[in-house]
Each structure stands twice: as structure tokens, then as C-alpha cells.
Amino acid sequence: MTFSKKDPIDALFRAWDRPDSPGCALGIYEDGEPLYMRGYGCAQLEHGVPITPTTVFHVASLSKQFTAMAVGLLAQSGRLSLDEDIRRYIPELPEGPLLTLRHFLHHLSGLRDQWDLLRLAGWRPADLRTTGDILRLVTRQKAQNFAPGTRFQYINTGYTLLGIAIERVTGVSLREYTEEHLFKPLGMLHTAFQDDHQRILPGRAQAYSMRPRGGWKINVPPYETVGPTGLFSTVEDFLLWERNFLRPIVGDAAFIQLAMAPGAFNDGRPVSYGFGLMLGEYRGLPIAEHSGGDAGYRAHYLRFPEQRLAVAVFANALEIHPTVLARQVADVLLEGRFQSAPEAAADNGPSGHELSSRVGLYRDQWSGITSKVELWEGRLFLVPSTGGVYELLPAGPERFRFLNVDAECQFTSAGQMLVKYGAQPTGLCERVALEACGTKALVGDYAGTYQSDELGVRWVLDVSGEALVLKRERFPDARIEFTADDEGTTALGDFHLRFTRDGGGRVNGLSLCAERVWNVSFARL
Structure with missing residues (x-):
């Protein structure tokens, strides 16, 4: 069968079409029949096995x-x-x-997401995860x-x-x-x-x-x-x-x-x-x-x-x-059959001044998680306090799409940032004045041992010099960076902390948020 668009499609995969690199398998189907199927690159580098349409x-x-x-x-x-x-x-x-x-x-x-729960409960990336592990952790959760x-x-x-x-x-x-x-x-x-x-x-x-x-x-x-x-x-x-x-x-x-x-x-x-x-x-x-x-x-x-x-x-x-x-x-x-042109390229987007006007700290109204919008070498990035760095590419007036992720954010004249994933709103963020960052309290006020029954873990917050440091089993120590009074994130940026106080003003616990796990309670012992 002759496929007239073979060359331009193969060109898309050229970077991976080599025997010393991982790669891709491609399947194109029209009316339930194969139009073009091909492999690019290597399935197993150790043995030099090429990728084919039958590679698993x-x-x-x-x-x-x-x-x-x-x-x-x-x-x-x-x-x-x-x-x-x-x-x-x-x-x-x-x-x-x-x-x-x-x-x-x-x-x-x-429900809280299983991968974030496992990570917060002490699982490391190389640890084997089973359905039983997940079910046991889910049954401990007291909130959604x-x-x-x-x-x-x-x-x-x-x-x-x-x-x-x-x-x-x-x-x-x-x-x-x-x-x-x-x-x-x-x-x-x-x-x-x-x-x-x-x-x-x-x-x-x-x-x-x-x-x-x-x-x-x-x-x-x-x-x-x-x-x-x-x-x-x-x-x-x-x-x-x-x-x-x-x-x-x-x-x-x-x-x-x-x-x-x-x-x-x-x-x-x-x-x-x-x-x-x-x-x-x-x-x-x-x-x-x-x-x-x-x-x-x-x-x-x-x-x-x-x-x-x-x-x-x-x-x-x-x-x-x-x-x-x-x-x-x-x-x-489908060239010639689309209803609109390809998404705007980054070099046709806003000026540097317009991009810099988006820089700042934003707080999600739903979860309380904070995110920074930062400008690096003329490119805009979203950096949530729960981890990850996402480049934002101009996609229309006040609208930016995430690089390589089916998500976008839209800035409003009211200073808000609406985040969507798969066209569904997943976050509504208010801009926070940068001068509000930091905390007026002494870091020693937060030191102590904290326990979460939902995660089955104990964490220790200790003072090192002028910094507050989180100590967890099986993980490196992490310095807490405060973003507001009684709030902060780790220097690694993998979750967000909000400290709670009793009627006398003493810190008595904390609430923990990750990207898809919100408000897990820790009691101060």
C-alpha cells in the first residue's frame, strides 16, 4: 500500500529514529483499518532490539x-x-x-490521589506499589x-x-x-x-x-x-x-x-x-x-x-x-480539514513586558496551594508549591497552554489565574502580594514532632541555624520556605504546609497539601 504522507510523518520522529536511542511505535488507523504503522528507535538498548508495531x-x-x-x-x-x-x-x-x-x-x-498519598506516606520512587498498599492507605483517609x-x-x-x-x-x-x-x-x-x-x-x-x-x-x-x-x-x-x-x-x-x-x-x-x-x-x-x-x-x-x-x-x-x-x-x-489554524507559536506571543506583568505568587481558592509564575530568559513558567515546573506558551489573549501537558491557564483583569486540565477548571488562583511572603513568627515556634494517622507517619521539624528543617525517614532533610504567616513549602517544592494554632496562639498541628491530596491533618505531639 502506498501512503503519500509517509515522508512528512517520518520526519516528525527523525530525532528518535536511530539504533542507539529509545523511540516510538506509531499506529495510524482510518475507518478501523491500518493506514500506517511503524517503529522508530530501539526497544532494548542492551540487546539492540528495534521497535516495531508489535513491540509491547x-x-x-x-x-x-x-x-x-x-x-x-x-x-x-x-x-x-x-x-x-x-x-x-x-x-x-x-x-x-x-x-x-x-x-x-x-x-x-x-478522593485523594493514590500516588501523592503513597509519596507522602514514605514510599520512594523505586518502592514496589501494590493494589493492597493503595487500598490500605485509602481506608485510613478521614476526608476528601x-x-x-x-x-x-x-x-x-x-x-x-x-x-x-x-x-x-x-x-x-x-x-x-x-x-x-x-x-x-x-x-x-x-x-x-x-x-x-x-x-x-x-x-x-x-x-x-x-x-x-x-x-x-x-x-x-x-x-x-x-x-x-x-x-x-x-x-x-x-x-x-x-x-x-x-x-x-x-x-x-x-x-x-x-x-x-x-x-x-x-x-x-x-x-x-x-x-x-x-x-x-x-x-x-x-x-x-x-x-x-x-x-x-x-x-x-x-x-x-x-x-x-x-x-x-x-x-x-x-x-x-x-x-x-x-x-x-x-x-x-488532516491538513485542510481543520476549522482553525495551529495554536499560536511562542514567538508570536506577548511582549516581554506583558509576560513580566504575570509574574507573581498565586493562591488557589479551592486547595490553598500557592504557585509562582516566573520569567526565565524571556519564557514564562508556573512553579506550584506542590512540585513541578511547567512552561507556559502563549495560546491566545491572556491564555497560555502548558508545554507537553493537556492543560492551560488564563489570566483575568481581576488578577486571577484560572487553570484548566482537559478543558475542565481545576484551579482558581488569586494573586498574592509578594510582600506578604515570609512569616512574622520565630521558626522555633514550629519545631516539634507531628503525626498523621491518615498517612501513618511522624515528621520532625527542627531548627537549623535560622531555618526550619523537615526530617522524614528515608528522605533527605528539607528546608521550609515560608510563603506567608504560618504557611510554607519545602525547598524541593513537593508539598505545601499550613500550620494551625490553638486558642492561645500555640502551633498545635499542620495541614498538608500536595497536587492532588488536600488538607491532610498532622497533630503536634
Whole structure:
């Protein structure tokens, strides 16, 4: 078959098309048939194995659509209900407001995210994480980030609980259920949930990341947890998954329509997340998509339902950005069919003066987390107190998109910054006067031992010179940088602290926030 756009598409992957580098597998599907599939780069650097369309990748959060499909099939057969409280299936969860499976499917649960919880509870990146570890930690939580159904927040915990519910209803593992009811019927013979990290997967790509001084190192996720992640697949198998959306074998047309429909908040407003897929637009055309990333694995699946076109890009290096590549592939394939021009390039954006006017400290009204907007060498960056550094690229009047992340922020004349993820508002930040930074209290006022029953940890805050230092088991000491009275973040910028005081003004505890874990309580002992 002759593919006329082969050369411009191959050019997009040229940087990774070499035998001494990790790379990508690309799948392009039209009307449920293969249009172009190819590998670029190396699947295993140690053995010089090239990437092909049959190379097996960990696809991280692309797993969610398969977990959601399994939930939908069980609901369709009457074995579970999308509107039933999750505690019917997992009764050991703490009491609280109604939490339905539908809340979890559409990320409306308000639960605290499992990855942040594990990190705060003392897990290091190389530690093995299991579904049992996550469930035990979730059952200790006494509060949620917000009331279910009132806001959107992308939370992995809900999909872990969906996986557990599937296992308890069916009596078999999520891996076994999906193999029998999804993958075998579709012919996806190289796709499976990996619930045993020691299980051998023929054809698997190794994952890598670049060392600071150059050279590749192995970077694989130490997981034995499935539901939100844990799926391994190939771009060849994803052709069969795409075909099922167009000509269903698993489920029927009505079921596929339900899976592709947006969820809804309690007040009826739509939320742009279906059954494990983000729903939105790209350059004026409707899309359904999802990205995934764990350790050195990266993946993106992009569907244009009206054009019956889809793109899958799986990668085995942290430095590769499949979301960007998939959209660039779509730009080539659908040239002349989009409703709008490509997003504005950074060099056509605001002047340096306009960028500098955005610099400052912002506080989220919902979580209390602070973020700095900083200007480095003419480029704008968002630096949350909970960790991460995100470059902001001009995308329209007062609007900036995150580099390599499906998120954006918009500044208002009232001094606010609205943050959106997947077109859904996730943060509303007020500008804070920089002179308000720091604290009037003596750092010794905060010294002591603090305990969190929810995390099962004790932390020590000690004075070193004129600084307050956090001491945690298994982690380096971290200096606290105050951003306001009784508030601060670590010098590493991985979470935000708010100290509490009793009626006499004595510090008696603290409240801890990470990106997707809000207001965990610590008592001062």
C-alpha cells in the first residue's frame, strides 16, 4: 500500500529514529483499518532490539478506558450499578457521602490521589506499589478533597477502586476478566494488565530516561497495581481497539455511545471526560483522547470520531512527548480539514513586558496551594508549591497552554489565574502580594514532632541555624520556605504546609497539601 504522507510523518520522529536511542511505535488507523504503522528507535538498548508495531509497551493511563469498558459491560449485564455506592462492593472504605462508580469513571469523586498519598506516606520512587498498599492507605483517609460530583479532579484512586470492585463482583482478577471479555474477543493477543511485576512479557520494550550528564538509564515503574494503569499493549493491537469503536464486537453501538458521552456534575453540567477518555476539540474538530506516563514509558491515543481517524504513539523514554507527536501527525493527516489554524507559536506571543506583568505568587481558592509564575530568559513558567515546573506558551489573549501537558491557564483583569486540565477548571488562583511572603513568627515556634494517622507517619521539624528543617525517614532533610504567616513549602517544592494554632496562639498541628491530596491533618505531639 502506498501512503503519500509517509515522508512528512517520518520526519516528525527523525530525532528518535536511530539504533542507539529509545523511540516510538506509531499506529495510524482510518475507518478501523491500518493506514500506517511503524517503529522508530530501539526497544532494548542492551540487546539492540528495534521497535516495531508489535513491540509491547506499558501504556500507563491509557489503561483507564479498558477498566471503564469492563465496568460498563458488568453494568450492562446487571452485575453492578454505576449509581450504587462503592461501599457496596468495598465495604471497608470509610463512611462518608455517596460515592458512585459513575463518580470514579468521570473523575468527580473528590478522593485523594493514590500516588501523592503513597509519596507522602514514605514510599520512594523505586518502592514496589501494590493494589493492597493503595487500598490500605485509602481506608485510613478521614476526608476528601471536595464533595463528590461538585468538581473535576483527575484522580487515579477511583480507577484502582473500580478494578477492585470488578474483581469482587466477578471473583477473578481484572487481568483475567479483561482477557476473557475484552482482549480475546477483539483479538488483542498482545495486550494484558500486568498485576505481577515479575511476569515475563515477550516483546516488551524497556523504558529509559536521560541522566543529567548524558547517557540513558533504565526507568521502569515498580507497580503491581492495575485499573488506572498497568496495561501493556502494542500499536498493532490498538488498531483492533479502535475498530471496536466503529464496528463493535464487544458491546453494541448504544454501549459505545454511552462510553463516549461526557459525564455530568451533580448540577447537570457536563464534564469533558467519558469512560476513560478525554472529550474535547482539536483545531475545531471533535476528539477523544488520553495520554499516559509512568516512569520512562509514555503513550497517547487520539481519536477523531467524525473523520474515523485515530493515532496511537507509544514511547519508551521520559523525554519523548507522544501527545505532541500525535497531534503533529494529525496536523499532517488532516491538513485542510481543520476549522482553525495551529495554536499560536511562542514567538508570536506577548511582549516581554506583558509576560513580566504575570509574574507573581498565586493562591488557589479551592486547595490553598500557592504557585509562582516566573520569567526565565524571556519564557514564562508556573512553579506550584506542590512540585513541578511547567512552561507556559502563549495560546491566545491572556491564555497560555502548558508545554507537553493537556492543560492551560488564563489570566483575568481581576488578577486571577484560572487553570484548566482537559478543558475542565481545576484551579482558581488569586494573586498574592509578594510582600506578604515570609512569616512574622520565630521558626522555633514550629519545631516539634507531628503525626498523621491518615498517612501513618511522624515528621520532625527542627531548627537549623535560622531555618526550619523537615526530617522524614528515608528522605533527605528539607528546608521550609515560608510563603506567608504560618504557611510554607519545602525547598524541593513537593508539598505545601499550613500550620494551625490553638486558642492561645500555640502551633498545635499542620495541614498538608500536595497536587492532588488536600488538607491532610498532622497533630503536634
